[in-house]
Structure formats: structure tokens, C-alpha cells
Amino acid sequence: MTTRQLHLNGFLKAAGEYHAGWRVPGNPPDAGVNFPFLAEQVRRLEAATFDSVFLPDLLGVPDDPPAVTERVAWSNDTLEPTTVLAALSTITSRIGLVATASTSYNQPYTVARVFASLDHLSKGRAGWNVVTSLNDAEARNFGLSAHLGHAERYRRAEEFFDVVAGLWDSFDDGAVRADRVAGRFFDPAGLHRLDHHGEFFDVAGPLNIRRPPQGRPVIAQAGSSGPGRTLAARIADVVFTRALPLADAQAYYASVKQQASAFGRAPLVLPELATVVAPTRAEAEDRFAAVRDLLDPRVALADVQYWAGVDLTGLPLSAPLPPLAEGNRSTGAQAEIYAQAARDNLTIGDLVQIVTDGDGAIIGTPADVADHIEEYFTQDAADGFNVSFPWQPATLVDFTELVVPELRRRGLFRTEYTGATLRDHLGLPRPPSRYAPD
Amino acid sequence: MTTRQLHLNGFLKAAGEYHAGWRVPGNPPDAGVNFPFLAEQVRRLEAATFDSVFLPDLLGVPDDPPAVTERVAWSNDTLEPTTVLAALSTITSRIGLVATASTSYNQPYTVARVFASLDHLSKGRAGWNVVTSLNDAEARNFGLSAHLGHAERYRRAEEFFDVVAGLWDSFDDGAVRADRVAGRFFDPAGLHRLDHHGEFFDVAGPLNIRRPPQGRPVIAQAGSSGPGRTLAARIADVVFTRALPLADAQAYYASVKQQASAFGRAPLVLPELATVVAPTRAEAEDRFAAVRDLLDPRVALADVQYWAGVDLTGLPLSAPLPPLAEGNRSTGAQAEIYAQAARDNLTIGDLVQIVTDGDGAIIGTPADVADHIEEYFTQDAADGFNVSFPWQPATLVDFTELVVPELRRRGLFRTEYTGATLRDHLGLPRPPSRYAPD
Numbered sequence: 001m002t003t004r005q006l007h008l009n010g011f012l013k014a015a016g017e018y019h020a021g022w023r024v025p026g027n028p029p030d031a032g033v034n035f036p037f038l039a040e041q042v043r044r045l046e047a048a049t050f051d052s053v054f055l056p057d058l059l060g061v062p063d064d065p066p067a068v069t070e071r072v073a074w075s076n077d078t079l080e081p082t083t084v085l086a087a088l089s090t091i092t093s094r095i096g097l098v099a100t101a102s103t104s105y106n107q108p109y110t111v112a113r114v115f116a117s118l119d120h121l122s123k124g125r126a127g128w129n130v131v132t133s134l135n136d137a138e139a140r141n142f143g144l145s146a147h148l149g150h151a152e153r154y155r156r157a158e159e160f161f162d163v164v165a166g167l168w169d170s171f172d173d174g175a176v177r178a179d180r181v182a183g184r185f186f187d188p189a190g191l192h193r194l195d196h197h198g199e200f201f202d203v204a205g206p207l208n209i210r211r212p213p214q215g216r217p218v219i220a221q222a223g224s225s226g227p228g229r230t231l232a233a234r235i236a237d238v239v240f241t242r243a244l245p246l247a248d249a250q251a252y253y254a255s256v257k258q259q260a261s262a263f264g265r266a267p268l269v270l271p272e273l274a275t276v277v278a279p280t281r282a283e284a285e286d287r288f289a290a291v292r293d294l295l296d297p298r299v300a301l302a303d304v305q306y307w308a309g310v311d312l313t314g315l316p317l318s319a320p321l322p323p324l325a326e327g328n329r330s331t332g333a334q335a336e337i338y339a340q341a342a343r344d345n346l347t348i349g350d351l352v353q354i355v356t357d358g359d360g361a362i363i364g365t366p367a368d369v370a371d372h373i374e375e376y377f378t379q380d381a382a383d384g385f386n387v388s389f390p391w392q393p394a395t396l397v398d399f400t401e402l403v404v405p406e407l408r409r410r411g412l413f414r415t416e417y418t419g420a421t422l423r424d425h426l427g428l429p430r431p432p433s434r435y436a437p438d
Numbered sequence: 439m440t441t442r443q444l445h446l447n448g449f450l451k452a453a454g455e456y457h458a459g460w461r462v463p464g465n466p467p468d469a470g471v472n473f474p475f476l477a478e479q480v481r482r483l484e485a486a487t488f489d490s491v492f493l494p495d496l497l498g499v500p501d502d503p504p505a506v507t508e509r510v511a512w513s514n515d516t517l518e519p520t521t522v523l524a525a526l527s528t529i530t531s532r533i534g535l536v537a538t539a540s541t542s543y544n545q546p547y548t549v550a551r552v553f554a555s556l557d558h559l560s561k562g563r564a565g566w567n568v569v570t571s572l573n574d575a576e577a578r579n580f581g582l583s584a585h586l587g588h589a590e591r592y593r594r595a596e597e598f599f600d601v602v603a604g605l606w607d608s609f610d611d612g613a614v615r616a617d618r619v620a621g622r623f624f625d626p627a628g629l630h631r632l633d634h635h636g637e638f639f640d641v642a643g644p645l646n647i648r649r650p651p652q653g654r655p656v657i658a659q660a661g662s663s664g665p666g667r668t669l670a671a672r673i674a675d676v677v678f679t680r681a682l683p684l685a686d687a688q689a690y691y692a693s694v695k696q697q698a699s700a701f702g703r704a705p706l707v708l709p710e711l712a713t714v715v716a717p718t719r720a721e722a723e724d725r726f727a728a729v730r731d732l733l734d735p736r737v738a739l740a741d742v743q744y745w746a747g748v749d750l751t752g753l754p755l756s757a758p759l760p761p762l763a764e765g766n767r768s769t770g771a772q773a774e775i776y777a778q779a780a781r782d783n784l785t786i787g788d789l790v791q792i793v794t795d796g797d798g799a800i801i802g803t804p805a806d807v808a809d810h811i812e813e814y815f816t817q818d819a820a821d822g823f824n825v826s827f828p829w830q831p832a833t834l835v836d837f838t839e840l841v842v843p844e845l846r847r848r849g850l851f852r853t854e855y856t857g858a859t860l861r862d863h864l865g866l867p868r869p870p871s872r873y874a875p876d
Binding site: 025059070071078141171187201 | 458460461462463467468470471473477496497498499504507508509510511513514515516517518520521522523524525527528529543544545547548551552554555556558559575578579580581582609614615616618621622623624625626629639640641642643644646647648732734
């Protein structure tokens with residue numbers, strides 16, 4: 001048995017993950033649409049042998065008061081992620097390229113084509129982060145007055161994924177022969193129509209592109225609600241989750257692995273990890289304090305409201321989160337923040353403070369960060385991390401230059417890529433086609 | 439007044455425009471998914487100072503008998519065009535990048551984002567070829583049992599475009615200030631919600647990306663039916679049309695210009711031009727004859743059937759096209775092929791022969807091709823050409839190496855790019871935002 005490998009994914013928002021990150025000098029004023037800047041960050045992650053880079057996405061500007069919206073960079077001004085991945089495919093050669101696409105506001109034929117193309121363009125480095133989308137502002141850009149109900153959008157996601165996966169198998173591996181002499185481009189026995197008829201979709205197929213190099217691009221998912229976890233257990237190769245205390249992370253890890261084992265699967269679990277590192281703790285704390293001072297409290301409050309999925313307008317900071325109305329619009333993120341508030345008896349003001357303080361970010365030395373990673377990795381709480389960067393380029397540069405060498409020194413992380421595809425990096429097999437003989 | 443400029447767009451199918459093109463040695467067996475091969479062709483077009491390259495698209499494998507489908511390359515195995523354009527944006531710096539996206543099977547918010555991103559990635563070189571899609575095979579991949587009716591899909595296209603154009607104006611030019619000191623990312627007075635409510639779409643907006651560098655990516659359209667021409671007149675910067683005899687091309691040109699003038703517009707008209715060139719006519723004819731022999735007659739017949747939009751199964755080649763049933767499924771292409779057949783008294787077999795013979799391709803010397811271009815360009819039949827390449831790389835290389843120098847010698851075509859954006863190349867102004875003060 002080979003040594004278990006630590007996996008690192010770079011969770012990239014060009015304007016920075018921390019809401020005041022864009023205000024830090026060094027972040028270009030057009031970071032969200034500045035491809036050369038973004039490419040430079042990705043090249044750094046590739047030089048640091050990260051498994052992959054991941055671009056999150058929203059399909060609209062969140063509904064916030066203007067005084068909040070005007071202070072936020074990322075969700076107002078961001079390149080569409082699949083086009084960015086395609087552009088990145090030409091200037092990188094090894095790092096995996098993962099983008100978000102919503103199952104609620106796309107058509108499966110389109111998503112199947114785009115990710116098959118990305119997998120071909122990158123020679124087997126593409127991944128799809130399957131999201132069901134979260135908020136009403138997105139729904140209103142796609143003809144709905146409010147977000148799809150929770151149960152409905154997970155049923156749709158399940159079916160959406162099945163259609164996409166089926167379409168990727170339209171051509172058997174090797175069915176396209178391009179036999180010039182006989183004039184036969186492909187072997188018709190190796191082409192399959194899907195003929196899917198379901199609750200949400202009717203899709204005949206076949207997909208008009210040969211099978212992706214990875215057979216199936218890597219599937220990432222971040223479900224934390226009940227249906228979200230079930231979806232992840234069934235389809236995910238990689239499960240993203242938020243930062244949690246060790247015991248909670250262990251429980252989550254065990255639960256994901258156990259649920260997935262029922263499907264004969266063993267997805268990798270990557271909790272989010274934000275870091276501010278410096279040679280000494282005092283320096284790291286000073287660096288963070290300077291940026292924390294740039295965060296407007298209204299923006300932090302809006303962030304709490306966004307994740308809690310409730311209107312906090314007019315409530316005092318000393319109040320608890322308001323009780324939830326019964327209904328089906330709850331999300332996993334909402335359930336988590338309510339559970340956290342109940343467990344620790346937190347007011348709205350406490351939650352705002354947690355966001356302001358970096359929401360679980362590790363602020364310390366390279367050894368502090370490496371200790372955290374090693375602890376979670378060796379104690380069944382993580383297979384690696386979804387590393388976010390509060391502001392850029394500094395926190396990304398520091399992670400690659402200070403933390404990665406420490407992880408390598410400890411024998412926890414690769415020093416070079418040994419495979420060619422994202423599946424290779426993650427230690428995942430190439431799935432056979434559903435039509436392949438056993 | 440500056441001298442009128444000839445415009446050349448490269449109409450690129452990696453497997454070749456002629457259906458037997460993929461069988462010509464030199465075309466790689468994976469041309470449709472081989473980005474380095476495609477990139478090499480685009481670099482050649484950029485070196486030849488083409489205005490733009492254009493990627494057509496279909497959203498499905500056409501319904502043909504297996505004996506036809508298995509002999510066809512392009513429509514079975516092609517990268518999704520917006521991802522290809524994004525990848526091309528990084529390896530080119532001047533040539534315009536135009537991709538097809540359907541208004542029948544996409545959502546306007548998605549298309550607005552993707553083309554805004556492409557325009558940012560390419561620094562103002564993106565174009566959108568607006569199509570309404572054509573066939574039932576595509577419809578069945580998007581939940582419909584047959585293609586949308588002609589009138590309905592043009593109403594949808596009109597509304598779709600208006601939503602996309604409105605979303606591109608969400609942020610005023612200069613509204614994103616990224617004022618680090620004040621902490622204000624943008625000026626809220628410069629952000630506009632669309633709040634569109636129409637027959638097909640309800641889209642609130644705003645789009646979550648700053649205004650594209652060109653204000654509005656270049657719009658191409660190829661409508662040849664009545665509603666298609668009306669749409670082109672109202673929205674197109676560039677009108678693609680099929681190859682026509684001079685008098686017909688002049689009539690079409692005059693009609694497009696006249697219709698557009700009612701909207702205060704003057705789109706460029708670019709007829710398709712396929713060429714096989716060689717130093718002598720005999721050599722050009724020999725080259726074409728060798729490839730013509732590779733075309734299976736069943737494939738040529740299927741092509742006639744595809745454009746005619748009727749089932750020709752079981753009809754003798756000596757028969758005329760069958761009479762059309764009344765209905766709303768007719769397309770401009772169908773009307774044109776029926777008009778041509780009626781005018782010239784053509785049987786199905788004659789039409790198959792026309793396809794087999796290259797369907798209007800100019801087969802001759804560089805001077806022959808330049809004469810044709812010059813005649814159409816100077817006699818009010820074309821503002822340039824949508825140059826297709828029957829097989830690759832040879833016919834593309836020959837066009838750039840033999841024809842372009844001849845056009846330059848005659849003072850018809852640029853010797854270097856003088857502008858930075860696709861609008862610059864085409865001589866089109868940057869449209870002001872709809873919200874800009876007069």
C-alpha cells in the first residue's frame with residue numbers, strides 16, 4: 001500500500017477570500033477581470049504542486065443594502081469560471097482546474113459539453129464543482145421569483161448529474177477511429193444515445209464530443225444538508241467542507257466516508273483552510289489586524305445574514321439569530337450556523353465578530369499551520385485542505401513559500417507531480433464507461 | 439474619409455468545412471478536440487491579419503442514418519466554442535474571436551456573462567454569433583420533442599438579445615473604482631438593475647461583471663429568412679451569408695443595408711467563401727478532385743437534406759425536392775435552397791452534385807480568388823468574406839500564403855493591425871451604455 005497523500009486545492013477568488021482583501025495594496029483594482037494576475041497566482045500554486053485550483057461562482061449580485069454591496073469586490077466583478085479555466089488550461093500543464101457550475105440554472109447538455117471540452121483542452125485536468133445555488137438574487141436572473149425549494153433543487157441536481165455523466169459516455173473510449181482509408185470517422189457500435197426521460201429533463205443525446213480524457217471530469221461537491229450529503233456520497237470525488245473544530249471535523253469526515261461507502265465510494269474530504277502566516281505569530285497577527293481594520297462591520301453583518309439565510313435588518317447585535325420559519329428553503333450552511341450559534345450561545349454580534357476575525361483562519365507561523373494540517377490529516381479529520389487566501393497575492397505567496405516547504409519537510413506533501421491528470425493527483429481511478437463490458 | 443477596408447473572417451472547423459476534409463492526410467485524427475492544432479491555424483490567420491476567427495456550433499449530433507453519421511467528423515466531435523475562444527485568448531493578441539451561442543437553448547444571463555468574460559479575457563476581441571438553432575436533434579437535447587417554431591424562436595432571439603445587451607450595461611464605464619482608501623469598490627449610482635419582464639424571460643440583473651472592454655462584444659448574425667433578416671438589421675454588426683452569384687449577392691447586400699438603415703445601422707456583409715488555390719488552375723482542380731473523390735454520396739445527400747429541412751429518404755435522385763408542407767418550421771436556408779432549385783430546375787441529384795463540387799467554392803489561382811473578392815468588394819456585393827477552409831491545414835495555409843499577399847498587392851487588405859479590439863478591426867464604434875448621458 002502506498003503512503004496516503006495529502007491533497008491541497010487552491011480556492012481562488014482573485015479579489016481575496018476575506019471581504020476586505022481587495023483593499024490590501026498589491027491586489028490590482030481590476031483583480032476580478034485581470035486574467036494575467038489570476039494566472040500568476042495559479043502558476044504559483046502549480047509550482048507548489050497543488051492538486052488543483054478551484055473557482056467558486058455566483059450567478060448574480062447578492063441582495064444587500066447599497067452600503068454593503070458597494071464595499072464588496074468579488075461577487076460584483078468576476079470572470080465566468082469555465083472560460084477562465086479554459087484560458088488557464090493553456091498556461092498551465094499539471095495543476096487540476098475545477099470550476100463551479102449550478103445544476104439549478106443550467107441545462108445538463110450544456111454543462112456536459114463545457115466540462116468535456118475543458119477536460120480535452122487541459123488533457124485530463126478538469127473538475128466540476130456541483131452546486132445547487134443558494135439565493136434569491138440568482139433565481140431572479142433565471143426567471144424565478146425565489147430560489148427553488150431545497151428538496152426540489154436536490155432532486156434536480158441528482159437527475160442533472162446523471163444526465164451529464166451519461167452524456168460523457170456517449171462515445172466509447174476508442175470509438176472515434178478517424179479511419180481515413182475506409183472513410184469511417186467512428187464505429188457506430190461505440191456511440192450511445194442516452195434517451196433520458198425524467199422529472200426535470202428529457203435529453204436524447206448523444207453528446208457531440210468524444211469521451212473526456214479522464215472518462216469523467218473530477219466531481220467536487222460541498223453538500224452539508226441532508227440531501228447535500230446524500231448527493232455528495234453518491235457522486236463526489238472530492239467533498240469540500242467549511243472549517244470545523246477537530247471533533248466536529250472528525251465526525252463529519254466519518255459520516256461522509258460512511259455514507260459514501262454504501263455507494264462503494266470513498267471521496268476525499270477537504271475542509272476549507274484560510275491562513276495568514278508569517279515567520280512569527282506576532283507578525284502574523286499584526287498583518288491580519290491591519291486588514292481586519294479595513295473590514296466594514298456592515299459587510300461582516302451581511303455575510304452572517306447571507307449564510308444564515310435570514311433577514312437580520314433592524315435586529316440588535318445583542319440578539320440571537322431569529323427563529324427559523326418552517327419550510328423547505330433551509331440550506332446546509334444555514335443549519336450549520338444555527339447549530340454553531342445554539343451550541344456556543346452566540347448573538348448576532350458574536351457571529352459578526354467571528355466573521356471579522358477570519359472565521360476560523362489560522363493566523364500564525366508556518367509550523368502552526370503545518371501542525372493544524374498534520375493533526376487533521378493524521379487524525380481522520382481531513383484528506384487535505386481547500387486552501388483559501390484572505391488577500392492576494394500576499395497570503396497565497398506566503399502559503400506556497402512558507403507552509404508548503406514545511407509540509408514537504410514533514411513528508412506530508414509531494415515535491416513533484418507524479419501523474420498527468422487531476423485524477424492521478426487525487427489517486428482516483430479513471431471510471432469505465434457505463435457501457436464498457438465488465 | 440478613409441479608404442474602405444476589406445474584412446476577412448476565418449470560418450473554422452478543425453476537421454475542415456468540406457465533409458471529406460477530415461480524410462485528407464495532414465488533418466490530425468483528433469482535429470476536433472486537438473487544441474494545439476486549432477491554435478496553429480488561428481495563429482496563421484492572425485499572422486495574415488484576419489479580422490477574426492469564427493467557430494460555428496451545433497448542440498447535438500444531426501439525425502442521419504448511421505452510414506452517414508459515421509462518415510462525418512465535425513458535428514460528432516467538436517470542442518465547445520466558448521471554452522475554445524477563452525483558450526485562444528491567451529495565445530493570440532490581435533485577432534477577433536467569435537463564437538456561436540444559441541438563443542433557443544441558453545439563458546441570457548449565462549450568455550451575457552460568458553461573452554463579457556471572453557471580452558475581458560481577450561481585451562476587447564470577442565464576438566457573439568447569434569443563432570436560433572436549426573434542427574430537431576438539438577431540440578431533443580434540451581427537453582423539447584421538436585425544434586421551436588420559426589416565429590417563436592425569432593421572438594425569443596429578439597428578447598434574448600435585448601436582455602443580454604441590457605445586462606452588459608449593468609455597470610457604467612468607470613463605475614468600478616476600487617477605492618481602497620474609502621473602501622468603496624464601485625459607485626452605486628453607476629450600477630443598474632435591468633428588471634426585465636418579457637414573453638420568454640424575467641431577468642432582474644445586474645450582471646456581476648464590469649462592462650466589457652468593447653462596451654458590447656461584436657454581434658454576428660446569419661439570418662436569411664424574413665425574421666432572420668429583421669433581427670440582423672436591428673442587432674448585427676456583421677452579417678454572414680452563403681455564397682451567391684454576383685447579382686444575387688448584390689441584391690442581398692442592398693437589402694441588408696437598406697433594412698439596417700431603418701435602425702440607423704450599417705452592418706458589414708460577409709458572404710462565405712471557400713477556396714482551393716494553387717499556382718495554376720489545373721493544379722487547384724487536381725487537388726480538389728482528389729478530395730472530392732473521398733466524399734461519400736450518402737453524406738452529400740444528407741447535407742442537401744439537412745439544409746432543405748425535408749426527408750429525402752427513398753426519393754430518386756432524378757426527382758425534384760418534395761413540395762413543402764405549410765407550417766412554421768421553414769428556415770431561411772430552406773427557402774434559399776428551394777428558390778435555387780426552382781430557378782435552375784434542379785433535381786435532388788443536381789443538388790447532391792453541387793454539394794459534391796464544393797457548393798460555390800472558388801477553385802483556381804490566387805489571382806482567380808483575388809479577382810472574385812475584388813469584384814464582390816468593389817461592386818456592392820460584400821464588405822469582405824467569411825472564409826471557410828475545405829480541408830486543413832492545406833487550404834488555410836494556401837489562402838494565407840497565396841491569396842492574402844495578392845490582396846495586399848492590390849491594396850485591398852491591411853498589412854498590419856492598426857487597432858486593438860475587434861471593433862477597431864471592423865471600423866465599428868464602441869457603443870455607449872444605454873444609461874450614458876447624451
